[in-house]
Amino acid sequence: MDPFAPESLAIAAAVAVAAGVIRGITGFGGAMVMAPPLALLLGPLAAVPIALLLESLAAAPMLVQTRAQVRWRVIGPIIGAGLLTIPLGTWLLVSTDPVTMRRAIAATVIAFSLVLLAGWRYHGEPRVAASVGVGALCGALVGATGMGGPPAIVYLLAGPDRIEVARANLTWFVGAISTGGLVVLLAAGALVRDPLVLAILLAPGYYAGMVAGTRLFARFDDRGFRRFTLVFLAAVSLGILVA
16 A cells, blocks of 8 residues: 555554554553554554654653653663664564564563553562563564563563653653664664655654643553553554454
8 A cells, every 4th residue: 555645644644643642641552553553554664663753753752751750770771771682673674574573472461461460560679680681672572563662561560660650661761762773773774765754744643642641641540550551551462463
C-alpha cells in the first residue's frame, strides 16, 4: 500500500493518536501501539523509524514534565546497557525477520504480566546485574522491532516505587532508548526520507493523544495504574504473539 495514499495516512494517523494516549497515561507504550499495525501497513523498515522518531522527538515534553521524579540509580544501568546492544538489534532488523523474536518476547511478557497482576512485587533496590541484563535485552529488541520496552516495563513495575516515579522512569527510559535507536538507524542507512516525512505528518496527532493521556493519568491510583499498565502490556503482547 502507498504510504502517502489518503487511506494509509488516515489509518496511520488514528494509530498515532491512540499510541499518544497510551504514552501519556503510562510513560511508554507508544511504540507498542504503533509498531505492529504500522509494520503491517507500511513494512517494518518504515514502521520502526517512525515509532522511534515519535517516541523520542514528539514525546520530548514529557521528559521535562517528569524529570524531577526520575531515579537515575535505577534506570541508569538499564539505559546504558540498552544503548550498547541497539546495534545488534538493528543488524537483525536489516538482515533477518524479527517475527520469531517478537513472539518469544511477547510470550515472556505475558507470563510476567500475569504474575505481577496476581500481586507479586519485589522489595528493596533493583540489583545492578539484573538491571544491566534487562537493559541489554531491551536494546536488542528496540533495534530489531522498535518495541524495546516490555522487559524494562515489567521489571520496573515489579518494584516498590510509587506510580509517579515508575512513570517517570519509564518515560526517560523510552526516550533515551528510542533516541539511541535513531542514531544507530541513521548510521546503518535505514533512516530514509519516507519515514521522516511520515513521522512529521503523524506527530501532531501523536502529541495531541499524549496530552489527553497525561490528563487521564491523574485519575489513576497506584493499584489502578499498575493494573491498567500490565493488562495493556499483556493484551498487546498477546496480539503480537498471535499475529
